[in-house]
Amino acid sequence: MLNYPFLGVLLASLLFFSCNKEEAATRKTNSSDQPAATTKAKSDDVIRVGAVFAMTGPIATYGQESVNGINLALKKINAESIKGKRIELIVEDNKGEPAESANAVRKLIDIDKVDVILGAVASSNTLAGAPIAQNQKVPLITPASTNEKVTQTGDFISRTCFTDNFQGVVMAKFAASTLQKKNAAIIIDNASDYSKGLASVFKDEFKKLGGTIIDQNFTYTQKDTDFRSLLRRVKRANPDVIFLPGYYTEVGLMLKQAKQMGINTPFLGGDGWDSPKLQELAGPEGVKGNYISSHFSADDKDEKVQAFVKDYVDNFGAKPGAMAALGHDGMLVLADALKRAENFNAESIKMAINSTKGFVGVTGSITIDENRNARKSAVVLETKPSGMSFKQKVSP
């Protein structure tokens, strides 16, 4: 059996060890107010950028698309250089899980000594990684997390996409004014903060505009595949428009099943729908006549957008979705900030990112506001069997 003196020694040494560590940690934090170049000894000609995305797991498509977009931007950036430096990208998989995202951020900061981090997509993943980046004073830009809380973590955390508040208002206005609808049902993905957040904003705004919301609990959970019984209940409640803020994996199946059950009410959604896969999953019948808000449209006649789409198709053999465009713009905003930064320490990179004004990317003009959220326009798209078609542009 175990003997106690041994345990005593173990405990004492751990106490000693952990006190030392704590001290070291405080020292590090104190010193990072000054240029923290000493702790990051490495070759001078690269800037290291960490990327935390889901490369495996249930939301891997978003992660992979984002990284594709980032790589595309990177190619352009590294073709010229930033003050004589090249950007080196280190991608870490977070499996779409919060705990893994935290691990990945820690690893990037401590082992790879990255200067900046890009990521993640799902808000819950970013929320898990953000406090670590904030504590260690490493700037983190999320290209796609739209939940309000993400950037409230601290001054080192910023985003280059709009927030759920804006998106929900856009769709509520579209439903009430453009479509002239009065009675809405809301179907919520119960396992997603994104879905819950959008739903509550939509609800308030739609009521403010004189509409009514059917007061029933229509919810599903990510990874569900059968929605027929839920849709039956929605149908019986008789809405004239259905708001469905969810991700395309479930939305696609739901739209298809809705058509098979004789539901012809238009569905409205958010950027979670925006993937070329939606058409495949929902089928031509299911996808017809619904509207979403999103970050960009591959149909946009804008030169910049078309160049990006062509470039993407050439490299990856598929049309880019919103995540690809967002990842691409996130990287470009970062590169732009690096060019403007006085030097390459964390503090000045952060300042440069947070003072981004009117940067024009493929997802529109990006201005980072005082809450470190991007103020930028949203587009409303109509979903058609051939793809998403541009309907209107809404500025903040």
Add this chain to the structure above:
Amino acid sequence: MSEEFVFFLYDIATYLLNGITQGSIYALIALGYTMVYGIIKLINFAHGEFYMIGAFIGFYLITSGMPFVPALLIAMIGSGLVAVLIEWIVYRPIRSAGRISALITALGTSLFFQYAGQRVLGADPKAFPQAIKVKTYQIGEIYITNTQIIIFVSTILLMIFLWWLVNKTKIGKAMRATSFDMKAAQLMGINTNQIISFTFFVGAAFAGAAGVLVGLYYNTVEPMMGMIPGLKAFVAAVLGGIGIIPGAVIGGLVLGIAENLVVGLWVSTYRDAIAFAILILILLFKPAGILGENKKEKV
């Protein structure tokens, strides 16, 4: 009858219809769980992955232009063969080491297929080709699709086939003997290794069939698709009484119908929670599952 009441009946009928469709799928997967368990007392956690493999074989065959029925059959054989291979490489060497070690290797195998699948096949959901054009029939307020009918019919046919296989053939008799007492069966000249491989083959083939049918029904396949149906089918198998073949069918149908009634008539938020609560309640009254006999093991 008031109009409201007629609509209520239509609602119930719709929920039952959806429940039976989903339940049939659970049942097909649960059969494999229960057969393997019945014979070597292994909870084969990798079983959901055979369902995924079947779905992908079906996906690639139908995409390359093969008609539905031969694609279904080849997918069944394909996932059956993968299962036999896995049994031979992984489970057989560890069989003598006890149930718990076998359980862990099963979990490892399951993780292997999920992650290797994501690396090799890509993590994104793929749209299953429309091998059969979906038609919707409307009876009053009930909508039923031809894919739903195909699922019922295939499930029933497969179950009749299984009943015949287990009860009327020589190999079925050998399966039953092996499951009853493996050592005695061995002494009677039955090649139990062969029988175990065969059981894996049949179980995985059924899961593979379920995979192709689901692909047809929901139009989507992805490498992680086996996880949740695998878990639910495990629950269904235990619910019906694990090791008992008709129990798997009953367990699957009960689970499918319960889930849909909860979503339809109650709150969908707590669907899984309520489904599990029902399961636990049933187990409290029938501690060995619906069809299981509660006997205390003797020393």
Add this chain to the structure above:
Amino acid sequence: MDYFLYLTQMCGIFMILAMGLNLINGLCGQFSLGHAGFWAVGAYTGAAFSVFTNLPLPGFIILLIACLLGFITAAIAGLIIGIPCLRLRGDYLAIATLGFGEIIRIIFMNMDSVGGPRGFTDIPKLSNLFWVYFFVVLSIIFCANLIRGGYGRAIISIREDEIAAESMGIQTFKYKTLAFCIGAGMAGLAGVLFAHTTQFISPNNFTFMWSVIILLMIILGGLGSISGAIIGAVILTLLPELLRLLGPTVSEWRMVIYSVLLILLMLAKPTGILGKKEITFSFGKKEKA
């Protein structure tokens, strides 16, 4: 190095989790698949305590109170679940506990006061390497003493032969419930430490997969052995992270490699690394637990 410090702490947290499950599964022989549920109960209780009460006390006292609360609530949850479920046997018990674990997770998912699906943010960082290993050592001493005492003998006798134990006059149900509650309580304790280490918890941290991974830890180490549980916890916590460090190609395939290594380890050592043996520090002598 914050990263390695953090991993060392995670090892300690998983050691406590694994020892708790080892008590239920390895010593008492009750097959539980709901351990992540108790982990979640502890994590959420502890986090809610330190965030919502905001007492003007030194951090470590708040942490200790939170640990106590986490232990007690998880043990009570264990009691509530154990009393009906422990009548079930083997795989039926596994399914019932799995069900409860999922129910607990779904309840947290729908509690908006603790963040709902988004997760519980802004938890103060009260735990550190010392406190984690303080509780690890406490757990080791507790478990080692439990095994040697009369309670432990009774619990092990249930694993060996429940009917024989019952006919010897051991109140099997009482001891099963006891083992289950203590194991659950330890998971709760680990949950409190986890919440105050990562500063962020969400329902997705506590899925069924984690119950399975904790089970893997104790089986890999050797079911029924305390030192086995510890070794298993260290290996399975570090393995996926170490694979990350081996460069981008390995990192991409790390979960595939992880699963293959798991299978190979099991094939090479089917009874786990230590079997039922304990590592003792009285040199040269090895005793059976």
